Amino acid sequence: MKQAVYTIFVAFWACVLTVVALDALTPAAEAGDGQETKSTFTLAEVAEHDRLEDCWMAIEGHVYDFTAYIDQHPTPPEVLEPWCGKEATEGMRTKGYGRDHSERAWQMAEQYRVGSLAENGN
């Protein structure tokens, strides 16, 4: 048992260091990726992107283009589809049994932000 625990202990640090090293070696993605950054969109404009192949969401005053992320999301695309083209704050704040997404998920979403929601929505 001692050996098993020690082996996992060493393997743990090996994995953590590998991930950190790989991350350090990967060039950082260009911010915004050429998208029309920090523009303002109305809900009507967001609503045009209401398919999995072109999926935008408005969340807490920001607009995100999640098209590229759909396949990587832990739950299947059908769970996200109804939120495409919509105000999706509720979906973001209440996943699973009504719990918020993690701090990390919110950070990851930043990569997909394309702008803000116009003040009076429509």
Added chain:
Amino acid sequence: MSARTAHRLVWLAALLPSLIFLAHLDASAVTSTSALLNTAGRLTGVAGLSMLLLAAILSARVPGFDQPFGGLTRLWRTHHLLGAWSLILLLLHPVLLALSAAGASIESAAATLLPPISDLASWSGWAALILMMIFLAPSFSFFGRPRYERWKKIHRLAGPAVALALVHDFWLSRGLPTWLDIVLWSALALLAVGAVGWRFVFSRRIGRLAYTVSEVTAVANNVVELSLEPRGRKLRHEAGNFVYLTLEDPSLAAGRGEEHPYTLSSSPDEGQLRVAIKSLGDASRAAQTVQPGTTARVEGPYGRFFVTPDRVSEPELWVAGGIGVTPFLARMRHLLHRGETADVCMIFCVQDPAREIFATELHNLADQLEGFRLNIHYFYREGPLSGSYLDEACPDISRRSVYICGPEPLNALVQQHAAAAGIAASRIHTEEFELL
């Protein structure tokens, strides 16, 4: 209920949150490799935490509570295994979640392992895990064998580790409906807090009995037997039990005020308690020179070695190694006190005649107890205890229940011989005094 069933129930309780978690999974949890890794990551978190909490609950050390589990040492073995599995699973937990996030990008994998500073929920998990690595490192001899008192002090970090793990869990857990999540973890957490509270607050106040060291007898050059007179209430115990003994002698070179486990060598019918202490570490070495009149605090009794401590109802084989003779000495004194017969074949394994502790008394007791056969096995002459020695010393071994108390290699050897002689595992009883 047998001890084995009791231990199985502990494991079932430890696995219960995982089973409930699995029952609440939906199909999406296994649709992709990434989702599967994510599910496995969450499951290891749930299983690891519940095992950690069960291990904490088992650390309570309430006298009598260990009986259904076949004694405190067996309870500790389960505690130790739960701790080992908990650490293994909780080490896998963040790695699996990071691998799952690596499906998105290596950046998000790194962000899973090292989230932004503001993500206190994740960092409380990290803090708990680091504390676990620290307080469990000596338990699993990561960096060599620990000293007992040092190990014990470091092990107290388990408290903050459990608290931080619970913070992490309550903040992030989402595998179960909220009410069930709260009920389940709160129940386990309350039991764990209660257990630790008992251990560090109540057992010190009400669980310890005051005694006075009345006599110190040198048994060998590195073994003493202390006689303890009760100052008030007397400890009730059985032959083969052990206690935690705290010596308050201010002149002790080490171990003053520290509790250490020792087997009682006295008969439960005696008015006084006796413990034989062999010099094995700093505290037990210092105890060799303890002064009569010293205040001693006794907590116990613990352990359940003999099935029928007051009589020998079926033939028994006893194998003692060195200081492991103490529970047998207690029982011999007790059986003689009660005028019982004893169909016992005893093998006392020692290195050489110089280390044959309690030799005179053992031979006297063996002579007076009807049916008792005492054999002394000298390692320097005969080497490790062999099957043929056992057959010769005790030809009817297969019809006997076996009791072993001694160093681990001897223990393993005798268990092997006993199994080879066709003795069922349920009739082989061991008392281990090596804690790790």
